[in-house]
Amino acid sequence: MSAAQLVPIERLEELQHLQDDAFSAATLRRRDGRRVVVFNPLHADGRTRSNQAHELAHIVLQHTLRTIENVGSMSFVTCDIDQEEEADWLGGCLLLPRPILLRAAKRGESQQQIAEGYQTSEPMARFRLNASGVLVQVGRAKAARQRQTGRSG
Ligand SMILES: [Zn+2]
Numbered sequence: 001m002s003a004a005q006l007v008p009i010e011r012l013e014e015l016q017h018l019q020d021d022a023f024s025a026a027t028l029r030r031r032d033g034r035r036v037v038v039f040n041p042l043h044a045d046g047r048t049r050s051n052q053a054h055e056l057a058h059i060v061l062q063h064t065l066r067t068i069e070n071v072g073s074m075s076f077v078t079c080d081i082d083q084e085e086e087a088d089w090l091g092g093c094l095l096l097p098r099p100i101l102l103r104a105a106k107r108g109e110s111q112q113q114i115a116e117g118y119q120t121s122e123p124m125a126r127f128r129l130n131a132s133g134v135l136v137q138v139g140r141a142k143a144a145r146q147r148q149t150g151r152s153g
Contacts, residue, residue: 046121053091
C-alpha cells in the first residue's frame with residue numbers, strides 16, 4: 001500500500017526534502033501475521049517496483065528486522081547490511097530474471113527498452129545486465145560470430 005494511505009502526503013514530502021532516499025519502502029507485520037509492504041508514492045514507478053521487489057525478497061528470505069533509525073521525527077526499522085545486499089540481489093532477480101535478460105540482450109534491446117518492457121528502472125536494468133553476466137555472454141557470442149564471418153568471408 002502507498003504510505004500516503006497511512007500518513008499525510010505532506011509528511012512524506014517533508015521527509016523527502018530532509019533526505020531524498022530516507023524512505024523507499026518498508027514491510028509491516030499486521031496483528032494477524034500478514035505482512036504489508038508500504039511504499040513511497042513520491043518515487044518513480046520503476047524505482048517503486050524495485051523497492052517492492054526488495055521488500056518481497058526480505059519476506060521470502062525470512063529476514064529479521066534489527067535496527068531502528070530516526071530521520072527527523074520519524075523512526076524506521078532497517079535490516080543489517082548483509083540482509084540488505086541479499087534483498088537487493090534477490091529483488092533484482094525477481095524483477096529481471098537472467099533468462100529474460102539473455103533473450104532481450106540477444107534481441108539487441110537496450111537497457112532503456114528492457115526497463116520499459118519489464119516496467120522497472122534503467123538503473124535496475126543496467127545493474128542486472130552487468131551483474132548477471134548477460135552482457136559479457138552476449139558480447140562474446142557476437143565477437144565469436146564476427147570472427148567466424150571474418151574467416152569465411
Ligand atoms: Zn531492505
